[in-house]
Amino acid sequence: MLVLALGVLISLTIILSMPSAKQHSVLNSSPTGLSRAYNVLEASPVHSINELASLSASSAVLISARTNYSGNLNSLFEFARNGGVIIAYGSPSFVSELVSSLGLRGGLLGRVRDAVFNIGDMNYILANASSCSDLVLGYAYTLQGDLGDIFARSSEYSYVDLNDNGYYDLNEPIGSYPLGLDIRLGNGRVIILFAETLLENAVFDYNLEAIRCLTGGRHVIIDQTEIARDPLELIRLLVYGRKESLTYVVILLIVGLGMVAYIARRA
Amino acid sequence: MRWGDLLFLALVIATLLNSMILNAVSHASGADRADCLYLLALLDLALNFAVESGPSGEGFLAPLVNISVPGEFKGLHVEAYSAILNYYALLKETNLSLANTISRAYRVLSILSSVRDYTNKLVKCSHNLDSARTLSALINLKLNSLEEKLYELIEASYQASATGMYYTELREGAYDPGELVRVYTRRDSSIVAVEIYTLPDFVKLIEVSSSSCNDTYCLFEVATPVASYIEQRDLTKTLNNGVLTMALALRLTNGSYVLARSIKVRYETPTIQLNLPSSVKRGEQLKVLILSDGFYYSELYISGALIERAPLRPGKNEITIDPSQYRYKPGLNAVKVCVSATTKTLSHCVSGAFSVEPILPPVNTILVSPAIAWYGHFTLVITNEGHTSVQVVVSSSFTHKELRLEGGQVAQFNIFGGFLPFQGQNLRVVVTDTSGEYDTLLLEREIFVVNVPCILATILVATTLSTVASKYERALLLQLARVWERERLRLSGVEIRARYALRSYPRGLGSHVASLYYDLLERLKVRPPLPHETLREHFKNSFWLLVRGQKLKELLWRMLLAAEMDMYSSRGADQTEVSEVYRGVLEVAGEK
Numbered sequence: 001m002l003v004l005a006l007g008v009l010i011s012l013t014i015i016l017s018m019p020s021a022k023q024h025s026v027l028n029s030s031p032t033g034l035s036r037a038y039n040v041l042e043a044s045p046v047h048s049i050n051e052l053a054s055l056s057a058s059s060a061v062l063i064s065a066r067t068n069y070s071g072n073l074n075s076l077f078e079f080a081r082n083g084g085v086i087i088a089y090g091s092p093s094f095v096s097e098l099v100s101s102l103g104l105r106g107g108l109l110g111r112v113r114d115a116v117f118n119i120g121d122m123n124y125i126l127a128n129a130s131s132c133s134d135l136v137l138g139y140a141y142t143l144q145g146d147l148g149d150i151f152a153r154s155s156e157y158s159y160v161d162l163n164d165n166g167y168y169d170l171n172e173p174i175g176s177y178p179l180g181l182d183i184r185l186g187n188g189r190v191i192i193l194f195a196e197t198l199l200e201n202a203v204f205d206y207n208l209e210a211i212r213c214l215t216g217g218r219h220v221i222i223d224q225t226e227i228a229r230d231p232l233e234l235i236r237l238l239v240y241g242r243k244e245s246l247t248y249v250v251i252l253l254i255v256g257l258g259m260v261a262y263i264a265r266r267a
Numbered sequence: 268m269r270w271g272d273l274l275f276l277a278l279v280i281a282t283l284l285n286s287m288i289l290n291a292v293s294h295a296s297g298a299d300r301a302d303c304l305y306l307l308a309l310l311d312l313a314l315n316f317a318v319e320s321g322p323s324g325e326g327f328l329a330p331l332v333n334i335s336v337p338g339e340f341k342g343l344h345v346e347a348y349s350a351i352l353n354y355y356a357l358l359k360e361t362n363l364s365l366a367n368t369i370s371r372a373y374r375v376l377s378i379l380s381s382v383r384d385y386t387n388k389l390v391k392c393s394h395n396l397d398s399a400r401t402l403s404a405l406i407n408l409k410l411n412s413l414e415e416k417l418y419e420l421i422e423a424s425y426q427a428s429a430t431g432m433y434y435t436e437l438r439e440g441a442y443d444p445g446e447l448v449r450v451y452t453r454r455d456s457s458i459v460a461v462e463i464y465t466l467p468d469f470v471k472l473i474e475v476s477s478s479s480c481n482d483t484y485c486l487f488e489v490a491t492p493v494a495s496y497i498e499q500r501d502l503t504k505t506l507n508n509g510v511l512t513m514a515l516a517l518r519l520t521n522g523s524y525v526l527a528r529s530i531k532v533r534y535e536t537p538t539i540q541l542n543l544p545s546s547v548k549r550g551e552q553l554k555v556l557i558l559s560d561g562f563y564y565s566e567l568y569i570s571g572a573l574i575e576r577a578p579l580r581p582g583k584n585e586i587t588i589d590p591s592q593y594r595y596k597p598g599l600n601a602v603k604v605c606v607s608a609t610t611k612t613l614s615h616c617v618s619g620a621f622s623v624e625p626i627l628p629p630v631n632t633i634l635v636s637p638a639i640a641w642y643g644h645f646t647l648v649i650t651n652e653g654h655t656s657v658q659v660v661v662s663s664s665f666t667h668k669e670l671r672l673e674g675g676q677v678a679q680f681n682i683f684g685g686f687l688p689f690q691g692q693n694l695r696v697v698v699t700d701t702s703g704e705y706d707t708l709l710l711e712r713e714i715f716v717v718n719v720p721c722i723l724a725t726i727l728v729a730t731t732l733s734t735v736a737s738k739y740e741r742a743l744l745l746q747l748a749r750v751w752e753r754e755r756l757r758l759s760g761v762e763i764r765a766r767y768a769l770r771s772y773p774r775g776l777g778s779h780v781a782s783l784y785y786d787l788l789e790r791l792k793v794r795p796p797l798p799h800e801t802l803r804e805h806f807k808n809s810f811w812l813l814v815r816g817q818k819l820k821e822l823l824w825r826m827l828l829a830a831e832m833d834m835y836s837s838r839g840a841d842q843t844e845v846s847e848v849y850r851g852v853l854e855v856a857g858e859k
Binding site for chain 2: 113115117120122156157159167168169174
């Protein structure tokens, strides 16, 4: 039993010592993570959407990147109504549901690729923004329908991969397509970008200027509610996210003492 | 390792692996993949702008020149888009002279071919060939439209230079070579000569300064260049489907020029067909049949050498080549017939080939395979059935002989059969005709030789070995078998006495406990230890696996220890234990 317990503790320590691999995690330093945004923008993570109620919305910007639609966005919209700015992006399903929840009618048309205005990879394309500077969006897509105010568009050389086969097909349209919306909600606004990557480490440097313009000096909060559903990620966030190293040190000490006792007993 | 340790290790490894694998997941990059159909679609759009929108389409085109495309397409991509941009540049030029405009327009026309080359390359690499061909057809249509626009610009430039001083007969389509182009000029104009220039380089080809005049007009008659002249001036590479486009210019008294118009001249290629026999024998005549569509002057070449010059008339023309004109080489010979350029037709060549069969000397060879060498040699008989003498060279693995054979003579060659009872030999016979009437004959055969003396010698040796030296031979074989079984015996000579001399040793040095141990081994059908083995080595090497049952092994081990005690210790073995162990082994063995 002692051996098993030690094994669990050591495993936990290893897990906690390694960076996160979750997409959109602030502790993920790979191209799909938000570690640079977290550090450069001096952002704070939120693990639960209810925490937004306690924040001063008028001086904050919430960056919400999600892969799945969680179903309850009232707290999110309340934050915007109270003067907050939300910059939301992520998977097509999340963005489509977000757009629908805001009362707009828009359905997914397909992935957008651009051979002319990209950063060397047709999946990372330039979006012309109506305000602030242009953005680089990764794995962008477009919606069709009654979308309201368009915030960003692709270049006239881009095409929509209707069947998502990674190649251009003859019936696929070439032209400029919406890549983002700017919606006024109460005293705040919701900027939705149709892309899976905006502030991730792979494109952060390209978008830093635009994001500073959009945040306008407000305090940046990064939504980690989706990440925190994973208990191990939550522990990681608790240990590293609030920059408290004491817990980490205590855990390491316990594990270290346990190993010493185990080895001594074996000898 | 205990179960707890294993579980601990497994847990740590699984955690490490899980963390490493999760960190390795990422999106696949699309940077290196060439989406050729997309590039075709962009090219089609760019040409659409060029054709439909005019100069305003340049804004769409400019960013496309330097987009990131895979290396193999980069050069062609830049060339193709630069060609279209040149078209836009031409449209924007306002200060060009008419001659320069026409020259630039022709240059753009020539470099637009790079767009077609690029299109073809993209079609080949597209993932959907049908869609690619559709786009390719659209691109070609738009390119044709662009070319028509350029021709219209050229025509407009020509017409712009018209000042009413001259008049030329309009001709639909192309002129024939040598045909007269009539230019009427006003008598009071300052036109002194009519000249023809190449396009787009403006190299002068023809100048006519004499004219016939009446009261009002002067007539200049200029003959279009003939085909032979075009070839002489090395202009055939500028022909487009046999048509040469030239500029007709009028020279004024002050030395300046007025461009009248462009003229096209069509040059034909003669239709020549060559018929040859598939093969001829050396020394026979070669009949070459040439089908011609006109009157031409031809030259016939065989293997690059000029053999005959002959005029051709329309229809069938036969040229006969005598062997004295050309010595054919045995094998394939290439034939080429070239016709010179005429007034209307360019020069042209057609090629063919025929094979020449050699004439072999009438020589007969007699050789049987398998060949039986009764006395170590086998025989080859060669008969010269011709009337000329031949040089015969016979060679094999062990023999090389040469002989001159006159007409009608017979020669017998004795060829050594080798040193093995059964052997294959490669026999080569070369027969060369000394008079030159015949070609060289080469025969190569693989002969199987049965060497009778070798067989007898082998049998004798085998018999001797198996009778006289059998005892020693058998001992040698036994020793070799032992080495094969990994017994370390030194084979310094044949130690046949080793086995016999040491026979008493396995029974130990007078130890009855060792005798009992060996007795048990015999009962259990285990081989006794070899002379070089200790009891323990024997127990470990061959005993451990052969005897099954832990109890039996333990009992035998105790007996071994007792035997050792009995053999080497001053105290000897415990007899009670020996008896007990002995009975125990028998009981266990009996239970099996």
